[in-house]
Amino acid sequence: MSLTGPYDPDNIFAKIIRGEMPAVKVYEDDRVLAFMDVFPQAEGHLLVISKASQARNLLEAEPEAVEDLALASQRLARAATKALQCDGITVTQFNGTAAGQTVFHLHFHVIPRWADRPLAGHASGKMEDSAVLQGLADRIAAAL
Ligand code: 5GP
Numbered sequence: 819m820s821l822t823g824p825y826d827p828d829n830i831f832a833k834i835i836r837g838e839m840p841a842v843k844v845y846e847d848d849r850v851l852a853f854m855d856v857f858p859q860a861e862g863h864l865l866v867i868s869k870a871s872q873a874r875n876l877l878e879a880e881p882e883a884v885e886d887l888a889l890a891s892q893r894l895a896r897a898a899t900k901a902l903q904c905d906g907i908t909v910t911q912f913n914g915t916a917a918g919q920t921v922f923h924l925h926f927h928v929i930p931r932w933a934d935r936p937l938a939g940h941a942s943g944k945m946e947d948s949a950v951l952q953g954l955a956d957r958i959a960a961a962l
Pocket residue numbers: 830841842853854855856857858865911912918919920921922940941942
């Protein structure tokens with residue numbers, strides 16, 4: 819899919835918001851949802867998605883949605899750092915297929931980093947066990 823085009827209401831994240839697909843949730847309010855990435859690039863990899871916007875990417879997003887996600891990402895990054903004692907933390911997002919975007923619903927990645935652990939590939943690799951993800955989600959949620 820290109821950088822422009824219609825929003826698909828049946829994308830994976832829209833289904834997670836509607837409860838039609840499972841997700842290991844860490845935080846939720848009426849405007850944002852944070853849950854564990856099922857193909858984590860590092861231990862504790864979180865996705866922070868907008869519940870209020872139908873923007874597919876940052877370029878289309880309303881200012882309020884950007885504010886929601888930036889503040890929630892900061893809060894989740896602080897909690898993940900505290901809970902997992904990581905050495906650093908990446909907060910990023912991708913816009914358009916050419917940039918690596920694979921799910922076309924506005925979201926940020928929050929990825930804990932350790933000096934001695936290489937980053938796994940983006941949206942590829944091994945699907946993590948849900949019990950492992952739940953354990954990490956519980957630890958991060960407790961640090962919010
Ligand atoms: P993007 O490539 O759009 O920036 O990020 C999409 C992310 O969603 C990827 O990191 C990918 O691993 C993750 N992902 C894809 N499908 C699912 C899913 O069904 N559940 C969860 N929790 N994450 C998913």
